[in-house]
Amino acid sequence: MDSRARNLLDEALGLDQLTQLKPPLGGKAVLIEDCVETSGSFVLHQLIKRLLTAVPNSSNVVLFLAFANPFSHYDRILLGEEGKAGGRSGLFALFANITKVLNALPESNRKCLTIVIDDVSLMEVAAHGSSDHVLDFLHYCHTLTSDYGCSLVTLNHEDIYSSMDGLVFLKQMEYAADVLVKVEPLATGLAADVHGQFDGLQMTVLNRGSLNNRMSNFQFRIKENSVEYFYPGARA
Amino acid sequence: MADSICRTIRDGALEGEHAPSLTIKDTTASPYGFGVFTHVLSQASTLILAGKSQSRGLVVVAYSRSPSFYLDFLKRSGVDVASSQKWIHILDCYTDPLGWKHQLADSGILPSNSSAGACLFQDVKDINKLQSLILELGSGLVGQGKVRFSVAIDSVTEMLRHVPLSKVAALISDLRSHDQISSIFWLLHSDIHDVRVTTSLEYLSSMVASVESLNQSSDGLSGDLGNLSLLEQNFRRGKFHVRFKRRNGRVRVMNEQFHMEESGIKFTSVTVEDGLVSQGLVPKVLFNLELSEKEKLERARVVLPFEHQGNGKPIQIYDGRRSLAPESMGEVSADTSQSSTEECSNGGGEIIYFRDSDDERPDSDEDPDDDLDI
Numbered sequence: 001m002d003s004r005a006r007n008l009l010d011e012a013l014g015l016d017q018l019t020q021l022k023p024p025l026g027g028k029a030v031l032i033e034d035c036v037e038t039s040g041s042f043v044l045h046q047l048i049k050r051l052l053t054a055v056p057n058s059s060n061v062v063l064f065l066a067f068a069n070p071f072s073h074y075d076r077i078l079l080g081e082e083g084k085a086g087g088r089s090g091l092f093a094l095f096a097n098i099t100k101v102l103n104a105l106p107e108s109n110r111k112c113l114t115i116v117i118d119d120v121s122l123m124e125v126a127a128h129g130s131s132d133h134v135l136d137f138l139h140y141c142h143t144l145t146s147d148y149g150c151s152l153v154t155l156n157h158e159d160i161y162s163s164m165d166g167l168v169f170l171k172q173m174e175y176a177a178d179v180l181v182k183v184e185p186l187a188t189g190l191a192a193d194v195h196g197q198f199d200g201l202q203m204t205v206l207n208r209g210s211l212n213n214r215m216s217n218f219q220f221r222i223k224e225n226s227v228e229y230f231y232p233g234a235r236a
Numbered sequence: 237m238a239d240s241i242c243r244t245i246r247d248g249a250l251e252g253e254h255a256p257s258l259t260i261k262d263t264t265a266s267p268y269g270f271g272v273f274t275h276v277l278s279q280a281s282t283l284i285l286a287g288k289s290q291s292r293g294l295v296v297v298a299y300s301r302s303p304s305f306y307l308d309f310l311k312r313s314g315v316d317v318a319s320s321q322k323w324i325h326i327l328d329c330y331t332d333p334l335g336w337k338h339q340l341a342d343s344g345i346l347p348s349n350s351s352a353g354a355c356l357f358q359d360v361k362d363i364n365k366l367q368s369l370i371l372e373l374g375s376g377l378v379g380q381g382k383v384r385f386s387v388a389i390d391s392v393t394e395m396l397r398h399v400p401l402s403k404v405a406a407l408i409s410d411l412r413s414h415d416q417i418s419s420i421f422w423l424l425h426s427d428i429h430d431v432r433v434t435t436s437l438e439y440l441s442s443m444v445a446s447v448e449s450l451n452q453s454s455d456g457l458s459g460d461l462g463n464l465s466l467l468e469q470n471f472r473r474g475k476f477h478v479r480f481k482r483r484n485g486r487v488r489v490m491n492e493q494f495h496m497e498e499s500g501i502k503f504t505s506v507t508v509e510d511g512l513v514s515q516g517l518v519p520k521v522l523f524n525l526e527l528s529e530k531e532k533l534e535r536a537r538v539v540l541p542f543e544h545q546g547n548g549k550p551i552q553i554y555d556g557r558r559s560l561a562p563e564s565m566g567e568v569s570a571d572t573s574q575s576s577t578e579e580c581s582n583g584g585g586e587i588i589y590f591r592d593s594d595d596e597r598p599d600s601d602e603d604p605d606d607d608l609d610i
Contacts, residue, residue, distance in 0.1 A: 077417050092336055099337075132397065136334060145332055146302040168428050174264050175393075175425055176300070 111149030272469030293377030
């Protein structure tokens with residue numbers, strides 16, 4: 001089940017064929033949206049694990065901007081390297097730190113960097129509620145994906161925005177993403193053996209010029225140390 | 237209809253008239269506005285290079301994509317970019333819109349930034365400077381005379397993040413009325429803005445092209461998990477609705493369909509036979525709510541258990557125990573007496589039915605509610 005599970009999520013995120021030569025997410029920007037009923041953190045955790053452990057001796061580097069949990073939390077879910085994040089300093093200073101880390105890497109390895117932001121709503125809090133500043137910061141992170149070929153993964157919550165401004169903020173992020181992932185509870189409610197559903201859309205045709213708009217829909221169950229993925233009704 | 241748009245862009249502005257202007261708008265439910273934008277861009281570029289367009293140059297104001305993206309895209313579309321400096325200028329508002337990288341370069345943190353093949357713009361809040369630069373770059377391509385150039389803005393949505401609507405509207409209005417502007421087109425994500433913004437920009441447009449989803453749901457990603465393949469198919473397709481505003485005030489509306497392919501966006505006419513077009517009002521559920529032809533025929537042949545069949549034949553009552561075949565209907569004996577009775581032809585049981593209507597005299601003045609004790 002684990003190798004099959006790897007295929008479903010990897011396929012959805014475009015991680016099917018991790019090799020030493022190819023950048024892990026291909027320089028894409030991934031947006032994960034979750035809600036209070038169903039946390040999308042597991043997608044982040046699985047993604048980071050795959051990036052750091054899938055290919056032996058790979059030069060994949062994860063630059064982690066953690067606002068939601070202390071670093072010890074990510075230690076417990078077996079992260080490889082932890083990047084030096086800018087913390088809660090000004091967003092400009094944070095971007096400066098990211099570029100410092102990027103420039104410290106050998107030029108050939110820069111495209112193997114994945115910037116992970118967990119999560120954007122807390123970044124807004126750190127920016128004293130200025131969603132415009134956060135969008136500016138995210139825009140600059142996007143420019144790094146085209147300047148250096150690195151990748152960007154962000155997590156945000158779709159149900160915390162009740163006002164029009166908040167929804168606009170979320171939509172701005174959706175338009176900019178190459179891969180859009182939504183983690184939601186089942187439409188039928190809570191279940192003991194199915195914890196939610198995963199909807200993924202690769203919008204590569206819009207952003208990178210080549211057609212690859214693939215949709216993925218499957219369900220998942222979070223276990224103690226892993227996550228089980230299956231198509232609806234196909235759970236063993 | 238996409239061809240009509242491209243022809244209008246090709247024909248450009250008439251002397252003394254405003255330049256044709258196109259708003260392309262989309263939503264997250266069908267986020268293919270950028271595909272339409274790049275389609276118009278490549279068509280306009282091809283016509284400029286072939287000398288078939290009024291416009292002799294193109295200035296692209298790039299907010300949401302890098303200049304290298306556009307050059308790569310045009311190259312993939314078969315447009316000659318080797319001579320790009322003669323006919324296209326990309327005003328790069330994407331790489332460093334607020335000057336952050338410039339500041340980092342000054343501090344030595346970043347190498348000095350240069351936007352290859354483009355003019356780097358690092359102060360997107362200064363709309364006057366942006367306008368001057370657009371006109372300067374355009375004139376640099378076509379000269380100062382009567383020759384015109386076109387302007388493409390890849391995201392007015394992004395522009396509106398930095399500049400208020402009044403200034404964006406003033407910019408577009410000034411460009412439209414400029415002697416050297418042949419045409420202008422831009423992309424807007426209409427679900428990001430309130431109606432006032434979208435309407436204001438549409439008023440400034442001689443053409444409004446809307447990209448809409450085939451699915452009725454407002455969210456393009458949510459859908460029935462059981463209907464994934466239909467959802468996926470429909471997500472690559474959509475409706476393309478164009479409104480043309482003529483100089484004489486007449487408004488012409490046209491509709492097409494589009495679908496995304498490897499090579500880009502493709503437009504087709506709306507066909508009634510296409511099942512995806514006629515969605516109907518029937519909700520998508522797991523059970524069948526519609527009848528097939530065979531089922532419709534059989535329903536028409538069902539003898540209703542009412543007295544009046546309306547076919548001029550004697551009154552017959554179907555008790556549910558006889559054959560429905562037409563030849564057997566003649567075997568049923570008719571009873572035309574006032575009170576109809578049903579007789580079971582298979583023995584046992586008899587139903588005697590007295591119609592309530594028999595108790596009433598026709599045209600009675602009696603109030604049926606008289607017996608109520610209120």
